[in-house]
Amino acid sequence: MKKILFLTGDFTEDYETMVPFQMLEMVGYEVHAVCPDKKKGDSIKTAIHDFEGDQTYTEKPGHNFVLNYSFADVKVEDYAGLVIAGGRAPEYLRLNESLLEMVKHFFSTNKPVAAVCHGIQILTAANVVKGFKLTAYPAVEPEVILAGGDFQRIPADAAFVDKNLVTSPAWPSHPSLIREFLKLMGATVTV
Template sequence: MKKILFLTGDYTEDYETMVPFQMLEMVGYEVHTVCPDKKEGDSIKTAIHDFEGDQTYSEKPGHNFVLNYSFDKINVEDYDGLVIAGGRAPEYLRLNKKLLEHVQYFFTVNKPVAAICHGIQILTAANVVKGRKLTAYPAVGPEVTLAGGVFQSIAADGVFVDGNLVTSPAWPAHPSFIREFLKIMGATITL
């Protein structure tokens, strides 16, 4: 069974953690959800971000999400792919040196990586986007450019694939985001 490392944390976007986690488990992957300074069985709080016609997204309390693996037990070589959730969590998760080293590993060995919304902030902090084409929530676009990436402005329900990297602007893209990630993971689904 293939394993996926899933990075998330307090005030992650609710859908961007819950939905991909459930979808990836549904197709048979072993998905380890982790957060620095937390262990298996600990909970993180999520936030629901919605697009309601304001200048930016609104934020409401989400669910408590129980982590199923301890961050300090990670051996990145055990994983076949990496998923990074968005929301507010990436703004502080990107300050964790060990987490950035884990992310860099996936790019060094060219394993599949999927990041959504503000999760791309972790990629820019890990210095892995230089020369890459990718998307993110529009407010993260300047960070992508400053980090040497080529920002792709696409609809909120769109997806952009550049080699081993799958990125999307926000949770409305989940069907295409997960479909493209499954493709680079080598999964096939027959109906």
């Protein structure tokens, strides 16, 4: 069974953690959800981001999400792919050097990576987007450009693939994001 590393943290976007995690487990992957300084059985708080006509999204309390693996036990070479959730968590997770080194491993070994919304902030902090075409939540566009990425403006329900990386702007893209990530993982889904 292939393993996937799933990076998330407190005040991650609820859907961007719960939905991809469950989708990947549903199709048979062993998914290790981790957060720096937390261990298996610890919870993170999530936030629900919604679009209600304001200039930016609104934020409401989400669910508690129980981590199923300890960050300190991660050995990146054991994982076939990486998924990074969005929300507010990436703004502080990107300050963790161990986490950034984990992310760099997936790019140096050309393993599949999926990131949604603000999760791309972790990629820019890890300095791995130079030369990639990618997308993110629109407010992250300046960071992508400053990090040397080629920002792609696409609909919120779409995903963009370049080499081993699939990115999307927000949670409405989950079907596209996970479908493209599964292709990068070498999976085939038939109905």
